[in-house]
Amino acid sequence: MAEVPEVEIIVRDLRQAVVGRRFTDVEVPAPAAVRFPSPPEFIEELKGRRVTDARRRAKFILLTLDDGRMLAIHFMLWGDLKLVPRGSERPAATLVVLALEGGEELHLTDTLGYARVAVGRAPETAARLKLEELGPEALDEGFTPEVLARQLRRRKSPLKTVLLNQRVLAGLGNRDADESLWQAGLDPRRLASSLTTEEVVRLHRGIRAVLEEGLKLRGTQRDLFGVQGQAKHRRNVFGRTGAPCPRCATPVSHLRIGGRNTHWCATCQPPESAPSTPAQSSLL
Incomplete structure (x- = not known):
């Protein structure tokens, strides 16, 4: 599952191996993968363009091009991006192929077919993808407890639902929300x-x-x-319904909250809150 750590690693790899290189050819085996413009226009707008920067916003991979356009890639749940030698075998799940100068190409694949790409002038692309409406990035230096308190105040929904709201906190996914709440005992x-x-x-x-x-x-x-990452998809509680909690051995609980599978330890994450000053009054 591609969440913030997985996407961030890909972005760092792109800075190392792709920034500074041109797209020499583009193929779209799965036209539905292109959000905008049309697939033929998508191909023409990318061919010959040089990648000048790579960054992440939430779970979007954003590649800045030398003509002011921006290529956006979103893995959704199980998308993947690989840099391979030109002419390498293409999996059946290949959605987009981006050939690079130097004899390599990027393969965007997704066994579910949900991954998406888009390209256009940077301001327009950001606006169409509503990037400015996203909340603060949890990995940014400016993300402090005070910022988190401000984002949570007056939110009358369950913590799990709020943490997955991209306008509250950008990019935190289902797995990492469950694990964060377990770490915090909430x-x-x-x-x-x-x-x-x-x-x-x-x-x-x-x-x-x-x-x-x-x-x-x-x-x-x-x-x-x-290269396979070493983090475990099934960590302390996520996806471990009925397994013993690593801290107290209580069987991990499961419930769907806001339509999302949720896992927690009923002992380590009690429903009651200790009486103390509300966060919004002392952190703001």
């Missing part, structure tokens, strides 16, 4: 607005710890060069 069913100052600090610490561990281990998927 019940995913708690109202986001009910967190105390100390609980917000714990949640902030948990989010950063989970994402930074994922980066250190280079994610759960293969990177741009095909």
Whole structure:
């Protein structure tokens, strides 16, 4: 599953291996993978363009091109991007092929077929993808407990639902939300607005710890060069329904919250909150 650590690793690899190179040819075996413009226009707008930068916004891979356009790639759930020698065998799940000068090409694949690409002038592309509406990035230096408290205040929805709202926090996915809440000892069913100052600090610490561990281990998927990351998809609670909690051995609970599978430890993540100052009053 491609979440922030997996996408960030790919972006770092792209900076190393692709920035500075031109696209010499483009193929779109799966036209539905192109959000905009039309597939023929997509091909023409990319051919001959040089990649000048690579960055991430939430789970979007954003490649800046030398003519002011921006190529956006989103893996959705199981998309993947590989840099391979030109003419390499293409999996049946190949959606887009981007040939590069120097005899290599990028293969965008997705066994589910959901991964998407788009290209256009950078401001227009950002606007169409609503990038400016996304919340703060959890990996940015400016993401502090105070920022998290401000994003959570007045949110009368369960913590799990709020953490997956991209306008609240950009890019945190289902797996990493469950793991962050476990690290913080917070019940995913708690109202986001009910967190105390100390609980917000714990949640902030948990989010950063989970994402930074994922980066250190280079994610759960293969990177741009095909090297398997060492992070585990099934971590402490995510996807481990009924298995013993690593901290207390209580069987891991499971429930669908906001339509998303949610895992937590009923002992380590109690539903009650300790009485203390509300987060929004002391962190803002």
